[in-house]
Amino acid sequence: MKKTLSGIAVDCVKGDIAAQKGYDAVVNAANAWLRPGGGVAGFIHAAAGPGLLEECRPLAPIKTGEAVITKGCNLPNRYVIHCLGPVYGKDEPAHELLANCFRNALKLAEQHKVTSIAIPVISTGAFGYPFKEAVQVSLTTLKEMMPELKSVKKITFVVRSDEKYNILKKALANFY
Template sequence: MQRAIETLTIECIKGDITEQPDIAVIVNAANKQLKGGGGVDGAIHRAAGPKLVEASRAQAPIEAGEAVITPAFDLPNDHVVHCAGPVYSKSQPVAAQLASCYRLAMQLAEEQNAESIAFPAISAGIYGYPLDEAAEIAVQTVADCAVRAQSIKRVRFVLFSDDALAAFQRALETH
């Protein structure tokens, strides 16, 4: 599914974020120490090779809602933006932190004059963010960034499960 918002084409697919050779920048749902882990983070680190660990650790730690950028090394992309998504909680400003991840990733990709960026469902795995809420924040934030987008023309949400894909498609349909 895809939809045009301003000058951006936003699309949702089910797939592996490490296998997006037509995308300039991919986004990693990283931990604060930027040292690799499970899920998307582990997959990206395995695919990019050991130089990614060195490059990302040199910029650690980061706090929830923050992002840094590194080369993509052995991945078929130019760069990886590492976002530390928040652990879900109703008592903290997690929505603002999650939105910040998407906004900063878009900004870092723009600074590289990237034409495309791919996101996973940040914080919707082991960090426990409810899929529908995570999807709504992600799509809304990217749509808000569309007005300012200069180089980015395509945003792809690469989702790990049918449930995640359905949640992001629902969010995209309403924007």
């Protein structure tokens, strides 16, 4: 399911974020210290190897809503953009912090001339953000940012479950 809006292809796939070939960058749903963890951060660090942690050390800690960029190390991607999303029910205003996370990731992608990016739906794992709400925040933010995107031409959301994939696919159909 690929659609194009303002010259940008927006898509979703079911799979492992750390195994997305053909993208300049992948986004890590990071913790403040940019260390390996559960979920997305664990998968990305495991696949990237110990060099990623070395790249991350001088950049940590980051604040909720912030994003930083490193090399991809052993990943099939040139860059990893690390975002710290809000913990739902704790970090407020959650929707604005999540929007900032997505916004800052796309700004870094633009600064580094990234043309394609694979991104999870940030904060919806251990941080407890309701998936449907997070998808809406992400797509609303993307729509607002599209006029500013010159390098980024392909954005693919990556999820692991059939249920989340179907929710995202439906939301993307309504996005256009």
